[in-house]
Amino acid sequence: MQRLFERQASIAKAIGHPVRVAVIDFLKDGEQCVCDIAAKVGSERTNLSKHLSVMVSAGVLESRKDGLKVMYRLKTPCVVKFLGCLRECLKAQVKETQELMKMI
Numbered sequence: 222m223q224r225l226f227e228r229q230a231s232i233a234k235a236i237g238h239p240v241r242v243a244v245i246d247f248l249k250d251g252e253q254c255v256c257d258i259a260a261k262v263g264s265e266r267t268n269l270s271k272h273l274s275v276m277v278s279a280g281v282l283e284s285r286k287d288g289l290k291v292m293y294r295l296k297t298p299c300v301v302k303f304l305g306c307l308r309e310c311l312k313a314q315v316k317e318t319q320e321l322m323k324m325i
Contacts, residue, residue, distance in 0.1 A: 231279060232279050234279075236276065244262055244272065244282075244293075245276075245300055245301065245304060247262060251294065253293060254290040254291065255293060273293060280297060281300055282294065
């Protein structure tokens with residue numbers, strides 16, 4: 222079981238950066254070239270390539286060549302559900318904060 226937990230933590234770490242979350246969000250609608258990903262997430266291509274490489278290594282993304290373009294897509298689209306769960310956690314935190322503010 223420990224090995225399973227370590228692998229799960231490795232995947233969570235691979236998506237645990239704001240640029241990587243933005244990439245996943247952008248790719249939820251389908252495959253995109255790296256040039257469009259860079260423009261959407263506002264990252265330099267060299268920096269973005271490092272982030273993409275981490276996510277490919279973790280099995281979150283996969284890539285293919287299309288002529289001169291490199292295309293990326295979600296290998297495990299269920300990761301979008303995970304990010305949705307995180308949004309629900311944020312909503313719960315906001316609600317708790319709002320309730321605390323009412324007591325002040």
